[in-house]
Amino acid sequence: MTSACLRTLVFIPLVLLVSSPGLSVALAQRTTPQDERRLVEWAARLDAVDRPDEAISVLEGLLDERPASRPGLALLLEVAARRERVAPFLPRFARAGGDEAASEDLRRLWIDALLAAGLADSARSVAAGWAEARPTEAGAYVAWASAELASGDPEAGAEALRRGRRKLGSRSVFAVELGTLSLQMGDYRAAADEWVRLTVTDGDAAVLEEAVGGDDDVRDAFVDAVAAAVRGMPPAAIVAASHLMLRFGVPERAGELARDLEGRLPLPERSEFLARFAEGARASGAHNQGAWAAERLADLIADPVRRDRWRASAANMAFQAGDSTRARRAFDQLLRSVARGTDVHRVSARRLFSLTLSETGRAELMLADFQRTYPQPESELVEMRIELARSFVRADRLSDAERILVTGTSITPTGDVVLHARLALELGYVRLYVGDVVGAIRALEDATSATASEVGTRTSAIRLAGALASSDSATAKRFGHLLHLIARRPTPAELEEGLREWECGDTSPETMALAASGLDEAGFAAQAVALRERLIDRYPVAPESPVALLAIARHERALQPFGDAASLPVSRLERLILEYPESAVTPLARRLRAEWLAISRSEAGGG
Amino acid sequence: MSALYMRVALAVLVVLAVPARGSGQLLVPMDDAQENHLKAYGLAYKVLEAEERADWLLNYRDGSFIIPDMPAVRRMAALMGVAVEPVGPAELARIRAEIESSNMESVPLERAPKVAVYKPPNSSPWDDAVTLALEYAEIPYETVWDTEVLAGRLSDFDWLHLHHEDFTGQYSKFYLTYAGTEWLREAVERNEGVAAEFGYPSVPELKKAVAREIRAYVEGGGFLFAMCTATETLDLALAARTTDIAAFFADGSPVDPAADRTMDWGQAMAFANAALVHEPSISAFSDIDGHLVNTPQRLPLSSFTLFDFSAKFDPVPTMLTQSHVRVLPDFYGLTTSFRRARLKPGMIVLAEGGGGIAKYIHGVYGEGTFTFYGGHDPEDPQHLIGDPPTDLELRRHSPGYRLILNNVLFPAAKKKELKT
Structure with missing residues (x-):
């Protein structure tokens, strides 16, 4: 069969x-x-x-x-x-x-x-008949409005809903429908009025908010209209509006409303509002606004435990928002009020140190204080020391940077070779910046000789030592000068100039690859990509070229995470696989390509 | 008709029959020179998908392929990491001569088979070796389940794979061991929902109907490949046409005490005269399985050996056993192997383990064929529920997975060449 x-x-x-x-x-x-x-x-x-x-x-x-x-x-x-x-x-x-x-x-x-x-006239007639026969059923007016809207007469639709409201009073269904209809008609103020009506009557405004949709222009117009509509309204409406703006991703507008409202609220309500606003801001990633609310709230609280909790919240949110002034103020206050030796104190001291790095003198004192209070873990102290050394480098105080790193060995009394290697690698870079090529190579050898050092540290040290060893002294010094420029976080123009000058002289695939890595670390991703492209052009058969191609593909993938088979990152990987079949990174490129294509297929709904 | 006319007509036919491609060919070696055995099957599949022809050189360098030498094909091979070797006309002639004079054969592959994998819509806490192989080899497939099978959708596919399904409707007898787990609760709900939807009184009855549909698919010319429990339970469900072999938890009634006597083995495809495991708490179904992994009679794992067949006279078993390794490490599954005493006459044993227990078998049913491969995951001998999936990038030469992929390409072979 x-x-x-x-x-x-x-x-x-x-x-x-x-x-x-x-x-x-x-x-x-x-x-x-x-x-x-x-x-x-x-x-x-x-x-x-x-x-x-x-x-x-x-x-x-x-x-x-x-x-x-x-x-x-x-x-x-x-x-x-x-x-x-x-x-x-x-x-x-x-x-x-x-x-x-x-x-x-x-x-x-x-x-x-x-x-x-397609029988809109019949629908209108049936709906109107329904409203007449059963005037207490809200659905009749909603259906009538739909029929009017389908007939191309939204104003008549709105009138049907208003008629329902007159008959039945302020039911939330009318506010939702009228708001939605007003949005469709482009009457944002009327939509905002309905939204306010819903919020002050405890109605569910979610449907109306959803109707605003993802169009940025509509969203902005609606937000403007809501801000105008709540002016002079009871606090409940303003509170709701501030939360709406957090949800809609306009935290600055939310903050404006919150600041305006906060001073007008009596104390218990003010605390409650600030707490809810801080939480809402944190949940929606609006750390700046959250930090403001948490800081204001901390100032209102007498109980020291609760106050410190909100101060810590303010400090952490400000830290995440990159608001270093507020974060430093909050961490400072926190460090004065919490006991030494507690987790809150340690984390606050660590973060305040990071925020103070631009003031190298003060940061050095803080490091010494931190080391006395928290001698363990050594890895944290080494990280702090490296951060401070880099700060000295940025301030062009290379001898201080070297001093901090050299004395750093004293904080590894257990003889932790991994941490020692980290410091030695950093020292190698600093000596290269100074132009002390021999000293740099010695430090790098020190970093590589630690048998238990991390693979990343060892590889970096070997790569840099190899590049220096294969260059003459003048070329190595010029390279050190470029790396110092990158580490100082120059302006893009200074960087372009520095790169151009350096590339006019002797380069090698190793030094170009290292310089590109330095650019990545310093946050110059676009310049790193450009330099790698020049590396590939200049040294197409060097082993660094496929590695550079892989790095470019990864960078582009990060910018375009769901590209399909025709996307630029995938085509870069394909070029790598096809042109460098023997490269050590080719198997990795094949694997990444398969993974990226699988993700593209799943994003496209394929199986 | 004159002899001259005949010669001209023949020449025209030959010219028309030559596919439009470059003069060169690529050999995809499948011996140790191959860098990625599993993706090599995917490459051959892609060639067929592009409506180009490929030849499968059975037993030549462990089952190599000949594919057209075209820039797109070379590019794809490089991207997939598959080793290819260009062969000119002289070298190709030498290869063909060697094939002609040895236990080798060249089988044309003509069409990329449409592949279906039978699996439930949600994910189970175990992986499917075939799905892993297909995805790794970049061979496209669709999934089907009971709804699609009962709706007659199988006829849309050339190749159907079953994995780890319990066609006796007893949820692999995990019902008691895994009681309360979310995945089992979902499986029960889903199966009962479909049974109710199609008007079957219980899940075991639903599965029997599905098993009959699958058998009809084979009978009508389909290619069936099954692993693990799907092999044994498919036949048990078919033979239990009018017998209750399901435990009380599956259909509300205990197993018929006389079930062993009332099984109708004439309905089954591969097995006969098996003794059923009646205990509801033992995750084993019958004495078809030689290893009985979840019972006190469990046999230890050893290895299994692929048999050699005559490539010219038995091209199908030869195709299914192409491998660069002839002795493979064994691996458990809920059904690991097949006792020879339970095989129907006419079944071909493709590979055998210690103690003469069959591991890999093949049979013909109606117009179609079926292949059963015991065990769960060829690269994970003791795969446990919840274990992470096997990373085939680390197992790209896996001979155990090669056997699966032999089956995927088998339906692509030109029909008239299949002498078995």
Whole structure:
């Protein structure tokens, strides 16, 4: 027997179920709500596997027995509307929705079916009749408005809703519908007024907020309108508006409203508002606004434990927001009030140190203090020492940078070779910046000789030592000068100039690759990509070229995470694989390519 | 008709039959020179997908392929990391001569088969070796499950894979061991939902119907490949046409005490006369499995050996056993192997483990064929529920996975060449 025959046999029971009168009787006798649910789910599955005609047959079978089945009619409308074949089923909707005892849902389905069939005038007439016959049913006015809107007369739709409001009072459904309609009409102030109405009456404004959608222009206009609408309104509306703006990703506007409101609130309400606003801001990533609220709140609290908790929150959010002034102020206050030796004190001291690095003198004192209070873990002290040394480098105080690193060995009394190697690598760089090539190589050898040093540290040290060893002294010094320039965080113009000068002289694939890594570390990603491209052009057969190509592909991928097979990062990987089949990074490139393509397929919904 | 006319007509036919491509060919070696055995199958598949022809050189350098030498093909091979060797007309003639004079054969591959994998819509806490192989080799596939099978969708596919499904409808007998786990609760709910939807009184009855559809698919000319429990339970479900072999938790009634006597083995495809495991708490189904991993009778793992077949007279078993390694490490599954005493006459054993237990078998049913491969994951001998998936990038020469991919390409072979 062929599979086609079998398929036919499999579906005979289904066809019989929905078309045979004998079986229909059986169905009526046992059509329970569970059966109804099962049949509707069945139809939905059929529709989902692109078999809408069979889905409609199942639904018609169900509706023959249960003409007022709301889920059955709803799915029938959905399937038929998608196939633009609603008209043949209108009698079913009319029978269910036109019944004297029909529920609001069924009446609404009837009107929706008329609209889906393109009979807007009929829909309007039925809806108006419904409102007249049952003036206390809010759904009638909503359906009427939909029919008017479908007829191209949104103003009449709005009037239908206002008529409902006059009859039934301020129900939230009218505010939601009028707000949504106003948005569609571009009347943002009217939409904002409805939104305010919803918030002050504890209505659910989420539907209306969702209707604003993702269009930035609409969102901005709505935000402006809300800001104007809440002016002079009770605090509840302003509070709601500030949270709306946080959710809508306009934290500055939220902050303006919050600052305006905060001074006007009596104390208990003010604390509660600030706490909620700080939490809302933190949750939506608006750390700056959150830090402001948490700091204000901390100033209001007498209880030292709660106050420190909010101060820590303010400090951390300010730190994350990059607001170093506020963060330093908050950490300073916190360090004065919390006990030494606590986690809060340690974290605050560590963060305040990072924020103070530009003041190298003060930072050095803080480091010494931190080391006395928290001699462990040594790794944290080494990291701090390296941060301070880099700060000295940026301030062009290379001898201080060297001093800090050299004395750093004293903080590793356990003789931790990994930490020693980290300091030695950093020292190698600083000596190279000074022009002490021999000293730099010695420090780098020190970093590589530590057998237990981290792979990353060792590799970096070997790469730099190798590049220096293969250059003459003058070339190495010129390279050190470039690396120093990069480490000083120059302006883009200074950097371009420095790179141009350096590339006019002797370069090598090793030094270009190292310089590109330095640019990456210093945050000059675009310049790093450009330098790597020049490396590939200048030294196409060097082993550094495929590595550079891989780095470029990764950088581009980070900017374009869901690119398809034709995307630039994938094509870079393909170039690497095809042009450098023997490179050590080629297997990695193949793997990345497969992973990226798999992600693209899953993003596109493929399997 | 004159002899001259015949010669001209023949020449025209030959010219028309030559596919439009460059004169050179690429050899995809499948011996130790190959850098990525698994992706090599994907490369051959892509060539077929592009409506180009490939030849499978059975037993020549462990089952190499000949594909057209075109820039796009070379590019794809390089991107996939598949080793290819250009061969000119003289070298190709030498290879063909060697094939002609040895236990080798050249099988034309003509069409990329449409592949379906039978798996439930959500993820189970175990991985499917075939899905891993297909994805790694970049061979496209679609998934089907009971709804699609019962809707007759199998006829849309050339190749169907089943993995780790329990066609007796007993949830691999994990019902008691894993009671309360979310994945099992979901599996039960999903299966019961589909059974109710299609009007079957229980999940075991649903699965029997699905098994019959799958058998009909093979009978109608489909290629079926199954691993792990799907092999054994498919046949048990078919033979239990009118017998209750499901434990109480699956259908509300205990196993029929007389089930062993009432099984209709004439309905099964591969096995006969098995003794059922009646205990609901033991995750084993019958004595078809030679290893019975979850029972006190569990056999230890050893290795299994691929048999050699005559490439010219038995090209199908030869295709299915192409490998650069003939002795492979064994691996457990809920069904690990097949006792020879339970195989139906006519079944071909492709590989055998210690104690003469079959590991890998092949059979013909109606117009189609089926291949059963015991065990769960060829590169994870004791795969446990919840274990991470095997990373095939680290197993790209896996002979165990090669056997799976042999099956995927098998339906691409030109029909008239299949003599078995």
